[in-house]
Amino acid sequence: MDELKAVLETERPIIQKRSKSLINRKTLEFYMFISPWFIVFLVLGLIPLLYGLYISFTNFTGYNLDHLRNIGFHNYIRAFKDDDTWYSLSRQFIITVIGVPIGTAMGLMLAVLLNQKVKGLALFRTIIYLPSIVPIAASGLLWRTMFASTNGIFNTILQDLGLPTLQWLGYDFATMSLLIFLMWGAGGGLIIYLAALKAVPAELYEAAEIDGAKPFSQLRLITIPIISPVIFFNVVLGVISSLQIYIQPIILSTSGGTGMLGTPIRPNYLYSVHAFQQIFSFNRFGYGLSLIWIMFLIIMVMTLVIFSSSKYWVYYENEGRN
Amino acid sequence: MKKTISFLLCFVLVAVLTLPSFAFSSTKKPATSSKQVTLKIMFEENELGATNADFAKVYPNIKLQFMKADPNKLMTMLAAGNGPDIIRCFGATELPSFVAKGLATDLTSYIKKSSNSALRNTKDFLPVMDLFRFDGKVQGKGPLYGIAKDWSPDFTILYNKKLLAEAGIAAPSDTVPMTWNQLFDNAKKLVKKDGTKTTQWGLGVYCSDSAHTEFTQNMMMMMLKQKGKSLYSADNSKSNFNTPEIKSIMNLWADAVKANIGPNSLNTSGEWVGQSFCDGKLPYLLIGYFWTGALRGDKGASTHLDDFGLAPAPVFEGGTRYNPTQTATGAFLYSKGKHKDEAFKTLEYFFAGPGVDARAKTGWGLPVFKSKMGLIPQTTNFDKQTYKVVSQEAKYSSPPLAFNYYLSSGGVNAIINKDFTPVYFDKSTVDEAAKAMTKDVNDLIQDGLDMILGW
Numbered sequence: 009m010d011e012l013k014a015v016l017e018t019e020r021p022i023i024q025k026r027s028k029s030l031i032n033r034k035t036l037e038f039y040m041f042i043s044p045w046f047i048v049f050l051v052l053g054l055i056p057l058l059y060g061l062y063i064s065f066t067n068f069t070g071y072n073l074d075h076l077r078n079i080g081f082h083n084y085i086r087a088f089k090d091d092d093t094w095y096s097l098s099r100q101f102i103i104t105v106i107g108v109p110i111g112t113a114m115g116l117m118l119a120v121l122l123n124q125k126v127k128g129l130a131l132f133r134t135i136i137y138l139p140s141i142v143p144i145a146a147s148g149l150l151w152r153t154m155f156a157s158t159n160g161i162f163n164t165i166l167q168d169l170g171l172p173t174l175q176w177l178g179y180d181f182a183t184m185s186l187l188i189f190l191m192w193g194a195g196g197g198l199i200i201y202l203a204a205l206k207a208v209p210a211e212l213y214e215a216a217e218i219d220g221a222k223p224f225s226q227l228r229l230i231t232i233p234i235i236s237p238v239i240f241f242n243v244v245l246g247v248i249s250s251l252q253i254y255i256q257p258i259i260l261s262t263s264g265g266t267g268m269l270g271t272p273i274r275p276n277y278l279y280s281v282h283a284f285q286q287i288f289s290f291n292r293f294g295y296g297l298s299l300i301w302i303m304f305l306i307i308m309v310m311t312l313v314i315f316s317s318s319k320y321w322v323y324y325e326n327e328g329r330n
Numbered sequence: 331m332k333k334t335i336s337f338l339l340c341f342v343l344v345a346v347l348t349l350p351s352f353a354f355s356s357t358k359k360p361a362t363s364s365k366q367v368t369l370k371i372m373f374e375e376n377e378l379g380a381t382n383a384d385f386a387k388v389y390p391n392i393k394l395q396f397m398k399a400d401p402n403k404l405m406t407m408l409a410a411g412n413g414p415d416i417i418r419c420f421g422a423t424e425l426p427s428f429v430a431k432g433l434a435t436d437l438t439s440y441i442k443k444s445s446n447s448a449l450r451n452t453k454d455f456l457p458v459m460d461l462f463r464f465d466g467k468v469q470g471k472g473p474l475y476g477i478a479k480d481w482s483p484d485f486t487i488l489y490n491k492k493l494l495a496e497a498g499i500a501a502p503s504d505t506v507p508m509t510w511n512q513l514f515d516n517a518k519k520l521v522k523k524d525g526t527k528t529t530q531w532g533l534g535v536y537c538s539d540s541a542h543t544e545f546t547q548n549m550m551m552m553m554l555k556q557k558g559k560s561l562y563s564a565d566n567s568k569s570n571f572n573t574p575e576i577k578s579i580m581n582l583w584a585d586a587v588k589a590n591i592g593p594n595s596l597n598t599s600g601e602w603v604g605q606s607f608c609d610g611k612l613p614y615l616l617i618g619y620f621w622t623g624a625l626r627g628d629k630g631a632s633t634h635l636d637d638f639g640l641a642p643a644p645v646f647e648g649g650t651r652y653n654p655t656q657t658a659t660g661a662f663l664y665s666k667g668k669h670k671d672e673a674f675k676t677l678e679y680f681f682a683g684p685g686v687d688a689r690a691k692t693g694w695g696l697p698v699f700k701s702k703m704g705l706i707p708q709t710t711n712f713d714k715q716t717y718k719v720v721s722q723e724a725k726y727s728s729p730p731l732a733f734n735y736y737l738s739s740g741g742v743n744a745i746i747n748k749d750f751t752p753v754y755f756d757k758s759t760v761d762e763a764a765k766a767m768t769k770d771v772n773d774l775i776q777d778g779l780d781m782i783l784g785w
Contacts, residue, residue, distance in 0.1 A: 067780065067781070069777070069781045070405040070408065070409055071405075071408060071409075071431045071432075071433065071781070072431075072781055073409055073411070152598075152600075153600040154600075155598070156598045156599055156600035157596070157597040157598050157599070158527055158528045158593065158597055158598070158599045158600070159527075159599060159600045159601060160598070160600055163526075163527065164527070167525055167526065167527055172526065173526045173527065175596065175597070177595075177598055178595070178596060178755060179752075179755045179757060261747075269401075269740050269743070269744065270747070271743075271744050271747035271748050271751075273595065273751060274748070274751070274752060274757070277748070285744055288401070288402050288405075288740075289738070289740050289741050289743075289744040290738070290741045290744070290774060290777070291405070291738055291741070291777075291781075292777060293409075
């Protein structure tokens with residue numbers, strides 16, 4: 009026993025040294041493996057973000073890099089005093105509050121339907137997923153043509169049915185048209201929903217059937233709770249992307265030809281459009297970047313709110329009810 | 331062993347991702363004429379008439395990289411200190427702004443020692459070339475900063491004789507312009523509907539890069555000049571949309587939009603008005619002479635060119651005739667370019683050399699040299715009639731549209747779209763829109779003043 013103790017005492021530094029060496033080596037390997045991603049993130053993500061933050065405190069207008077001045081919080085104060093900022097933010101929230109629930113529900117319903125055993129399932133899945141991979145500019149021009157008051161397909165159909173035509177891109181229906189365009193891509197979450205639905209144990213449905221549960225009850229009491237983490241994930245992503253929408257309203261706008269400098273009609277003048285215009289129409293780079301950083305903070309706050317609400321409605325099987 | 335290989339693979343991956351960034355260093359020394367030089371040109375090759383292949387035969391040491399002109403891309407490149415050597419711009423709306431920002435090169439010394447006699451002989455320049463002059467305060471005076479490629483009096487009216495005759499409307503005179511009221515009244519008579527759907531518009535307009543028959547910046551500037559007024563103060567430091575003259579112009583266009591004489595924000599159309607005209611579906615098209623080139627090249631329209639004609643720009647009763655260019659597309663040399671000698675030779679070749687003749691013969695615009703005007707197509711009856719009208723209209727093309735070089739034209743267009751479009755939908759009035767536009771444009775002018783004067 010004493011001999012054993014003596015050996016351990018002698019060997020302990022060597023063992024400790026070898027353990028540290030192993031840990032260091034593993035650490036080095038870890039950083040080497042993530043280095044490609046990390047370098048790209050640093051160079052193309054974090055540094056430009058921080059540079060944008062720096063520019064938001066200057067008078068940068070795209071041409072005066074050699075004569076840059078620090079103007080403090082002037083751009084941020086301007087944002088709070090700008091009526092267009094508040095108006096456009098309200099329009100962006102309206103799109104988010106209406107668009108995200110509808111988009112989430114549509115994506116989920118489509119996934120539930122496509123989780124059935126029917127003929128041609130692969131074809132239907134492809135067709136429904138297709139809109140989400142069509143480039144936004146191309147689909148925007150397509151929708152703008154379809155919404156055209158004259159010769160647009162929707163008004164042509166309405167006229168043929170003897171119904172009054174609509175100004176789809178006018179004041180009264182512009183937001184609805186934008187939402188229709190956005191919902192066209194609701195199949196984008198299909199793959200994730202389908203994977204989650206596949207993971208729901210079939211025994212639960214069998215047991216529910218035996219107990220006399222109808223399909224809708226099974227959906228409400230089994231499917232939705234079990235896939236609630238995936239729904240939560242899609243809701244968070246949906247809110248983040250919805251708060252940054254700017255290309256779609258600009259493409260739908262009928263001013264500015266096919267370029268990106270068109271001004272959307274007032275109901276579709278969203279916050280991100282307002283920021284985009286400050287930079288690219290008015291050359292107010294500093295001001296536009298300050299608007300973008302304010303939106304970053306808003307998105308962070310909203311994400312935190314959604315995360316803190318998740319304990320009331322997101323069910324994690326492994327941890328039980330949160 | 332496996333870990334060593336993994337380590338090496340990671341290193342190679344990182345190297346592959348990062349090393350190419352070092353290849354784009356722009357710290358080359360200016361090259362002499364015998365060394366290979368690569369120039370970046372913000373122009374599309376097919377706009378220039380002559381080809382890159384022909385240019386390479388004359389200047390084998392100069393390699394050209396063409397890129398599509400895009401304002402956002404240009405700003406990004408300039409902000410990165412990597413601007414193109416030759417930059418496309420509209421002389422009418424953009425050149426003074428670029429000069430005021432210190433981005434354009436004074437070409438005086440280059441022109442003096444130029445081997446191109448067309449450039450050295452400045453007396454052969456048409457007045458449109460003055461759009462590329464700027465003395466720091468007034469466009470049209472001072473040194474030359476760029477060269478125009480071509481131009482066109484841009485407020486002429488193309489008309490379809492058959493559609494006018496069907497409606498019992500006489501074709502316009504070649505020499506006496508219609509008044510704006512006559513044009514709009516005729517256009518109202520020419521609108522055809524099938525229920526609520528418009529099957530034929532009365533007037534299409536292409537102005538300020540918009541194909542809507544609406545109030546736009548360039549149209550406002552042109553009509554205001556016809557009334558002898560200006561939007562801006564003499565020193566360009568203030569704008570005022572609240573004058574009776576501007577409001578009368580705004581009211582004229584608001585009424586025209588509500589009467590749906592052409593596609594507009596109230597009634598959008600999926601068709602481009604230029605093509606509608608080529609297809610024989612539009613009686614009047616207010617557009618530059620340059621569109622005659624499209625008619626000649628259109629498969630359908632080219633078979634019956636005698637059905638079309640060109641009329642002078644409309645005028646107000648008691649107003650002055652005025653038909654300026656909205657663009658005068660040309661180019662300037664970037665002030666921080668590293669190969670200015672080679673860049674000027676390139677500019678010379680395409681804008682004052684073989685490119686000029688080739689472009690003039692297509693009829694897609696007028697040349698900027700008096701001696702080249704005879705190259706404009708004059709074969710068919712259509713060619714002869716349009717040439718006669720445009721030669722006469724060219725006399726009314728000066729002075730240039732009074733743009734404010736503290737502003738970007740895109741900025742003013744965006745403000746007009748934002749503040750004036752609600753008028754068409756009765757969500758605002760002309761008076762409210764005038765106040766809003768005055769405030770927004772003055773804010774933009776102030777930003778421009780801070781930028782340019784606060785260097």
